[in-house]
Amino acid sequence: MNGRIxxxxxxxxxxxxxxxxxxxxxxxxxxxxxxxxxxxTEFQFTNPHGLIVLMVxxxxxxxxxxxxxTNAPVVLRRRGWTLxxxxxxxxxxxxxxxxxxxxxxxxxxxxxxxxxxxxxxxFGTGEL
Amino acid sequence: MVVQAKRVVWxxxxxxxxxxxxxxxxxxxxxxxxxxxxxxxGFWGPSLGKPDPALMAKLPPNTVVLDDTxxxxxxxxxxxxxxxxxxxxxxxxxxxxxxxxTISRTCSVQSSIYTIxxxxxxxxxxxxxxxxxxxxxxxxxxxxxxxxRGHPADAPRTKGGHSIGHWEGDELVVDTRLFExxxxxxxxLEHSENIHMVERYxxxxxxxxxxxxxxxxxxxxxxxxxxxxxxxxxxxGYYVYPYDCDPSFALNYRAK
Numbered sequence: 001m002n003g004r005i006x007x008x009x010x011x012x013x014x015x016x017x018x019x020x021x022x023x024x025x026x027x028x029x030x031x032x033x034x035x036x037x038x039x040x041t042e043f044q045f046t047n048p049h050g051l052i053v054l055m056v057x058x059x060x061x062x063x064x065x066x067x068x069x070t071n072a073p074v075v076l077r078r079r080g081w082t083l084x085x086x087x088x089x090x091x092x093x094x095x096x097x098x099x100x101x102x103x104x105x106x107x108x109x110x111x112x113x114x115x116x117x118x119x120x121x122x123f124g125t126g127e128l
Numbered sequence: 129m130v131v132q133a134k135r136v137v138w139x140x141x142x143x144x145x146x147x148x149x150x151x152x153x154x155x156x157x158x159x160x161x162x163x164x165x166x167x168x169x170g171f172w173g174p175s176l177g178k179p180d181p182a183l184m185a186k187l188p189p190n191t192v193v194l195d196d197t198x199x200x201x202x203x204x205x206x207x208x209x210x211x212x213x214x215x216x217x218x219x220x221x222x223x224x225x226x227x228x229x230t231i232s233r234t235c236s237v238q239s240s241i242y243t244i245x246x247x248x249x250x251x252x253x254x255x256x257x258x259x260x261x262x263x264x265x266x267x268x269x270x271x272x273x274x275x276x277r278g279h280p281a282d283a284p285r286t287k288g289g290h291s292i293g294h295w296e297g298d299e300l301v302v303d304t305r306l307f308e309x310x311x312x313x314x315x316x317l318e319h320s321e322n323i324h325m326v327e328r329y330x331x332x333x334x335x336x337x338x339x340x341x342x343x344x345x346x347x348x349x350x351x352x353x354x355x356x357x358x359x360x361x362x363x364x365g366y367y368v369y370p371y372d373c374d375p376s377f378a379l380n381y382r383a384k
Binding site: 022023026027044046049051069072 | 376
């Protein structure tokens with residue numbers, strides 16, 4: 001599985017993070033965005049946050065485990081997400097905000113299937 | 129028998145009043161028989177908008193309006209113009225975000241001082257004597273007593289506090305005290321148990337938007353007062369989902 005990691009600064013636009021129990025601003029750097037592609041190994045869909053664990057191959061060919069924190073599933077359910085939205089063994093691309101402490105830990109902004117279609121209704125679109 | 133029958137009727141009315149189906153039902157058009165006060169009942173989803181000038185004009189002096197409503201949050205060390213007492217500032221500066229990611233704290237909800245502005249929906253159930261706010265965030269419930277009572281001299285301090293309300297024209301005014309200490313801005317700034325909050329709620333002219341100002345004072349912690357403008361959109365047909373917080377989430381952050 002070819003993975004890629006793209007780091008770059010980006011403005012915080014319409015797709016804002018949705019806060020939960022812990023401070024988004026204290027944990028994540030909203031001035032940067034990271035996009036990763038890898039193979040899902042685990043998906044949890046419980047509040048206060050869901051979690052996607054995936055293996056991502058870096059430029060050196062080595063695989064690294066990334067953990068991606070999602071919005072609260074109560075919010076994601078109204079955006080079309082279910083427990084079946086992400087399955088272990090499937091490839092997925094995720095865009096998000098990186099952890100301030102440098103861990104391979106992201107806050108999800110959007111997730112995509114291999115054909116580029118978004119998983120659920122992306123934030124910044126739709127009613128809720 | 130008559131007394132028993134009356135009790136049954138009251139119980140039935142109470143059950144009906146608290147049935148989610150009603151909250152999800154489309155809002156009825158106003159009629160000549162509409163209640164004297166606006167009907168705020170229903171499901172309200174988070175929304176962003178410009179502050180209502182009339183609500184903001186009623187904020188007391190020496191008040192700063194925080195710009196952290198909805199998804200926005202202040203990073204560590206920023207408090208939106210609130211002036212912290214030296215002890216509060218020293219405590220806030222020692223705060224570390226990773227300390228929140230523990231099994232014991234992950235499912236410990238913040239007080240309503242912080243949570244009512246969050247990007248989550250809530251439902252309102254309204255009767256003349258009692259108004260219930262049912263929040264999706266952490267399954268919180270607030271009771272707003274509308275029967276003219278005051279705050280008790282002493283009572284358990286809670287994250288939701290003790291709320292009493294009254295109508296001023298078309299505005300619902302909610303006064304809340306008896307809070308359990310918790311966060312103001314979710315980044316280390318904590319309020320005392322004596323913080324005092326006043327909220328004003330009113331509907332937009334088309335009744336599709338619920339607008340509110342939240343004001344608070346806490347002289348033990350702050351040299352000025354804080355406020356927020358919050359609004360929600362009516363979402364007929366929706367209802368609040370159970371939150372059922374899973375504390376094991378804290379282990380995910382600490383896994384690596």
